[in-house]
Amino acid sequence: MSVKILVVDDEVAICNMLEMALINAGYEAKSVYNGKDVMAALADMQPDLVLLDWMLPGMSGIEVARLIKQEPSFRELPIIMLTARTEEDSKVTGLESGADDYVTKPFSLRELMSRIKAVLRRRSPTLLDQQLVQGDLIMDVLSQRVIAYDREIPLGPTEYKLLEFFMRNPDRVFSREQLLNRVWGTNVYVEDRTVDVHILRLRKALKPADLSHLIVTVRGSGYRLAKA
Amino acid sequence: MSVKILVVDDEVAICNMLEMALINAGYEAKSVYNGKDVMAALADMQPDLVLLDWMLPGMSGIEVARLIKQEPSFRELPIIMLTARTEEDSKVTGLESGADDYVTKPFSLRELMSRIKAVLRRRSPTLLDQQLVQGDLIMDVLSQRVIAYDREIPLGPTEYKLLEFFMRNPDRVFSREQLLNRVWGTNVYVEDRTVDVHILRLRKALKPADLSHLIVTVRGSGYRLAKA
DNA sequence: AGAAATATGACAGCTATATGACAACGCCTT
DNA sequence: AAGGCGTTGTCATATAGCTGTCATATTTCT
Numbered sequence: 001m002s003v004k005i006l007v008v009d010d011e012v013a014i015c016n017m018l019e020m021a022l023i024n025a026g027y028e029a030k031s032v033y034n035g036k037d038v039m040a041a042l043a044d045m046q047p048d049l050v051l052l053d054w055m056l057p058g059m060s061g062i063e064v065a066r067l068i069k070q071e072p073s074f075r076e077l078p079i080i081m082l083t084a085r086t087e088e089d090s091k092v093t094g095l096e097s098g099a100d101d102y103v104t105k106p107f108s109l110r111e112l113m114s115r116i117k118a119v120l121r122r123r124s125p126t127l128l129d130q131q132l133v134q135g136d137l138i139m140d141v142l143s144q145r146v147i148a149y150d151r152e153i154p155l156g157p158t159e160y161k162l163l164e165f166f167m168r169n170p171d172r173v174f175s176r177e178q179l180l181n182r183v184w185g186t187n188v189y190v191e192d193r194t195v196d197v198h199i200l201r202l203r204k205a206l207k208p209a210d211l212s213h214l215i216v217t218v219r220g221s222g223y224r225l226a227k228a
Numbered sequence: 229m230s231v232k233i234l235v236v237d238d239e240v241a242i243c244n245m246l247e248m249a250l251i252n253a254g255y256e257a258k259s260v261y262n263g264k265d266v267m268a269a270l271a272d273m274q275p276d277l278v279l280l281d282w283m284l285p286g287m288s289g290i291e292v293a294r295l296i297k298q299e300p301s302f303r304e305l306p307i308i309m310l311t312a313r314t315e316e317d318s319k320v321t322g323l324e325s326g327a328d329d330y331v332t333k334p335f336s337l338r339e340l341m342s343r344i345k346a347v348l349r350r351r352s353p354t355l356l357d358q359q360l361v362q363g364d365l366i367m368d369v370l371s372q373r374v375i376a377y378d379r380e381i382p383l384g385p386t387e388y389k390l391l392e393f394f395m396r397n398p399d400r401v402f403s404r405e406q407l408l409n410r411v412w413g414t415n416v417y418v419e420d421r422t423v424d425v426h427i428l429r430l431r432k433a434l435k436p437a438d439l440s441h442l443i444v445t446v447r448g449s450g451y452r453l454a455k456a
Numbered sequence: 457a458g459a460a461a462t463a464t465g466a467c468a469g470c471t472a473t474a475t476g477a478c479a480a481c482g483c484c485t486t
Numbered sequence: 487a488a489g490g491c492g493t494t495g496t497c498a499t500a501t502a503g504c505t506g507t508c509a510t511a512t513t514t515c516t
Contacts, residue, residue, distance in 0.1 A: 044337055156493060172370040181252050194495055196473065203474095218372050219472065219503070220385040227371075384504060422506055424462065429504095431463095447461065447514070 003120065006047040007031040008038055008064065009082065010057050018051065021109050035059030039067065042074055049120060052099070054083030065099055078123040080115060082107070132167040134225065137211060139167055148209035159202045166215070166225035175222040199223055231348065231355050234275035235259040236266055236292065237310065238285050246279065249337050263287030267295065270302055271414050276355055277348060280327070282311035293327055306351045308343060310335070360395040362453065365439060367395055376437040386411070387430045394443070394453035403450040427451055
């Protein structure tokens with residue numbers, strides 16, 4: 001579960017391009033193509049940042065920004081405005097309406113990426129250079145490595161995601177179905193029992209550090225990560 | 229034993245979507261696709277809330293709601309109506325027929341979820357609690373653990389469910405039959421005496437914490453949890 | 457004491473989970 | 487394009503843990 005970014009732009013091509021670039025940069029990305037789907041998407045995806053086009057059919061980017069900031073639970077959500085205008089006044093309006101930064105089209109991906117990083121660093125520093133710590137386990141999200149007692153624990157991609165999810169939700173029991181939804185992603189059809197196997201693999205990987213007991217089976221319910 | 233929600237909608241896709249979202253939110257979810265299966269599903273699953281589509285093939289949602297409310301044991305069961313109509317009169321009819329709330333399609337998942345929470349909070353506040361406390365006993369529902377004096381008390385699945393039920397209904401006496409119905413679930417055919425055995429096991433588990441006296445035998449009636 | 461209800465220990469069957477093996481797949485490198 | 491490497495999902499099988507029932511002991515009430 002990495003940093004999630006919601007793209008709001010009516011041009012599908014741009015959305016696709018951005019999505020690809022963002023995913024490439026290690027983010028999780030999703031797009032909506034008009035203002036009225038934004039709130040639903042926010043609730044659904046719970047993004048950590050929004051890229052918001054200035055010009056949207058039906059509802060302007062500013063209106064959308066205001067709408068977002070109006071919702072208490074999203075007041076803190078950082079917004080970066082994308083706009084074709086270069087006029088000073090639009091910049092002012094944009095920032096006034098609650099945007100955290102402002103990128104003019106055409107922009108270089110490089111610039112966009114660094115602005116995203118800057119905004120994230122300013123608004124939610126923990127997301128970027130976050131180290132997840134549970135007891136003796138340290139997960140470095142940026143380098144995607146897991147360390148215990150100064151030794152790296154090699155993990156396959158799925159085991160890594162599984163452990164990350166557990167470390168972000170320690171001590172709570174999750175059913176196999178919940179794990180499939182939240183680690184594998186929705187609309188993935190996989191056997192429930194597959195979770196068992198990956199739990200096994202995760203435990204095996206943790207074994208050399210003698211930490212396999214951290215993954216606790218809750219019979220009849222699922223699994224949880226033992227809190228330190 | 230988490231919060232259980234029954235979805236009644238003839239569109240399988242919507243049911244699946246809802247189920248997934250609900251499970252993701254930590255509920256237990258199940259769907260039926262027409263009105264005539266509802267009563268059986270109620271008896272089988274004993275849900276804590278019903279999401280009921282207004283338009284159903286054969287039997288309207290209102291009829292189903294009436295049917296549910298007509299059954300004494302389900303009179304208290306909260307119902308949220310899902311409907312495409314926005315007219316005021318349908319809302320009135322819906323609420324008159326016994327629905328507790330009313331969500332118009334298309335709805336955002338976020339809205340639906342918050343309405344579910346609201347209804348649950350209103351109708352069965354204890355269900356939402358994440359920590360149940362009775363005297364020195366603490367039950368953490370999310371991690372499915374029971375703690376007394378900083379020490380974890382290991383419980384088997386049935387003992388856990390049994391204790392959870394008692395902690396949600398403290399000080400009240402339940403007959404063996406009632407316990408079987410509410411802890412084991414209906415249409416489970418089990419000997420009455422089996423309850424005794426699980427009470428014994430629960431007491432044994434509580435013994436190390438010297439709390440086995442919390443489970444009180446009410447001769448001729450059943451058992452109850454001693455209030456702190 | 458005698459009857460009725462409950463407590464307790466043992467156990468056989470069953471269910472859920474753990475584990476090892478494997479074939480398919482995707483991704484490099486060649 | 488082919489071959490190698492690591493990863494993934496599924497299955498079959500092994501294990502472990504739980505469940506319900508019974509027989510018997512103990513308690514409680516009349």
